[in-house]
Amino acid sequence: MIVLGITNNDLSGACLVRDDRILSAVSEERFTRIKDDKVWPAQSISFVLSEAGISLEDVDYVAYGWNAGFTAEKHLPLYFDRIVDEVKNNPDGLPLFRKRIADEISNDKEKRAEFDKFISDNALSAYYIDHHECHALGAYVCSPFDEALTLTCDGRGDFQSLTLTHYTPNETTVLQRETSIDSLGYFYGRITHLLGYKPNRHEGKITGLAAFGDPEKLLGVMRQMINVEDGRIRAKCGDLFLPSYNGYSDTLQTLLAQEKPEDIAAAVQRHVEDMLVKVVTYHLENIGTSNLCLAGGVFGNVKLNQRLREIPNVSNVYVLPCMGDGGLALAAAVGAAYLENGTRFKNPAMTLGPSARSVSQNINLINRDYPELGYHNPSNIIETLVDALMENQVLGMFKGKMEFGPRSLCNRSIVYHAKDADVNDWLNKRMHRTEFMPFGPVTAVEQAAECYIGWSEEQVAADTMTMTYDCHPQFIEASPAVVHIDGTARPQVIRPEADGFMHKLLNAWHSRTGQSALINTSFNRHEEPIVCSSQDALAALKEGMVDLVVMSESLIVWRKNKNSFALQRFE
Structure with a gap:
């Protein structure tokens, strides 16, 4: 089929x-x-x-x-009960509630x-x-589990914002649905917008900013907007909250005007974590399963995913990478x-996109269209790249098939050593980015347990950078570029069968330096998609975003006469 x-x-x-x-x-x-x-x-x-x-x-x-439409079975009881609840407890919110339904029908x-x-x-x-x-x-x-509790959560979709479903090989049971009025995706996105960022895109910046703030200071305000009541998510539509990325009352703006952005971010992050931990814990205790699957835009939040993994009854978590x-x-x-x-x-595997093409095809392209670029096929490219990293060269990886989903997983990544604590400042400037979260580390599977507290080999969520871990002290000291202020990192763990090239590079780097990680960040400028074609990668090189481009696992490309490492080695 x-x-x-x-x-x-x-x-x-x-x-x-x-x-x-x-x-x-x-x-x-x-x-x-x-x-x-x-x-x-x-x-x-x-x-x-x-x-x-x-x-x-x-x-x-x-x-x-x-x-797929509004159906009596899925939606009618849900919305009937929720409207009754609004009439009883928040009648002033009914016009806003009705507008959300109207928007949902037309959007x-x-x-x-x-x-x-x-x-x-x-x-x-x-x-x-x-x-x-x-x-x-x-x-x-796509999970490795035969039985699992599956949680979805986002802004909205087909009149819902959250579901919990118990899957077994023989049965599917929906345990909970929440309306698009009671949306944690809208809640988090509204705070993203309030802090000056684009909702439904820049929520990761708020996750990173949250580590710098005090979550307790404004937690009470967040609870007035939306909370868990008897196991259900319940929003209070009004001056403080709307199920929308737009519309901020004078009351809300005045309330938060004098507060630090990092405290606001910390409060929204903590509150979303607390609410979903409560909901998941309740269902895990009732159904007995210990596996958790996550999908929906809210689970791009890697700190939240860590909190869910740390629920005592959870043994393993799978986050759909896309x-x-x-x-x-x-x-x-x-x-x-x-x-x-x-x-x-x-x-x-998420390596499902266009390929990097053959070495000969890329050489022909460079000879035809890029006279300002030089290239070389080293006899031992792994050792050459270790030398380049030792000489502080920023590598643009352009190899294999492009990844599907929001994370670059070393086929379309920028790679650098993790020893420089200042790299987040200067490399982000080279890429025209504004970030509060540090770059993620990429680590060979053999070294992962000594870097990330609680990681074990069956935790495949770490293979695709979908979750943070607390870091061991020695790793924090050795790799400051990839550890956040709260002592966490969002790793990609490389197994040899998944990416033999990067696995060899990481182990060669570890053998030479004792370092257990390199930086992995997506190969793109701020507000641009990840590079797709050879031309995209070479344009980034011409601009100076990276120092070397590694093409198809065997070809190194650089700007002629502008790279001291290449001048000494190849020119």
Whole structure:
């Protein structure tokens, strides 16, 4: 069975699944070079089909994880009870409540119509999946667990903002749903916007900023906006809270005007953590399972994911690496395959995009279009790169297939040593970024346990940089560039079967220096998508974002006469 997954809402893209394999997946922004592009994913669809050597006529289903509609079974009891609750406890909030429902009905019509037209024009079979069911299916179907509690949480989708579902091989039971009024995604995004950042994009900056603040100071204010009551998320629509990224009352702005941004960030971070810990703990105790799966944009929050992992009854956590709405193309494709045939895709690699092309192709490109660049094929590229890192060279990794999802996992990454505590300042400036979170470390599996407290080999969430860990003191001292002010880091753990090249480089670096990590940050400028093509990578090199580009695991490229390391070694 061949399933094409498509998403065209928020970050658009496509994924192709054939039988028990995810063949490819890519986001449209990587081709258009427009961050979070919502345009119809024509190039993504063309790419995944061409990679498989098939046409649309060969596709059995086109799966879509948006706007499956309001149903009596899923939504009517939920909204009936919630409206009664609002009438009894917060009648002044009813007009705001009603506006949220009206917005929910109208918001996705244009995008759904775009998808429906594509289906009709090409005589295809559509497979509609409820938005939060799609997130949940993506997480469970791709997890290594046979049984798991799966939590979804985001701003909104198909009249919901959160679900908890218990999956076993034979049964699926939805334990809890929450309305899009009671949205933790909107709650966190509103604070993001209030602090001057773009909601639904810059929430990671708030997570990083939170470590500098006092969470207790404004926790009471946050509880007045939204809280857990008898195990349910309950927002109080009014002056302090709206289920929207827009609209801030004078009361709220006056209340927070004199507060430090870091204290506001710390309070919203702590409150979201506390609420979801309460909800998850309740259900874990009732169903007995100890595995937790996470998906939805809220779980881009790596600190939150750590808190959930640390719940006493949780033994292991899987975070779908493409956790947000941009990952719905993959989630819909694997979800449809599971619903139709029971097919699982346990712990799939995210290297699903366009390849870096061959060495000869890249050499021909450089010779033709980049006379200002030099290149060389070292006889031992691993040792050469260790030498380069020792000489403070910033490496742009452009190899293998591009990763799908928000994290660069060393195929489209910038790599540097982790010894320089000031690197977060000067390297971010080179990339025109403003960040409060330090760069993430990449560590070989053999050294991970001595770096990250509580890490164990079965914790695959750390393979894709989806969770923070408290760090051992010796690691904090040795690798200050990748440890946050609160003593945590967001690691990528490299296993040899996943990326043999980086595994060799990390172990060679460790043998030479005793250092257990290198920096891994995404290969892109601020507000631009991660590099996709050879031209994207070489343009970054020309601009001076990196010192060397490593292409296809064997070719080193640099700017002629502008790189002292290359002058000594190659020119």
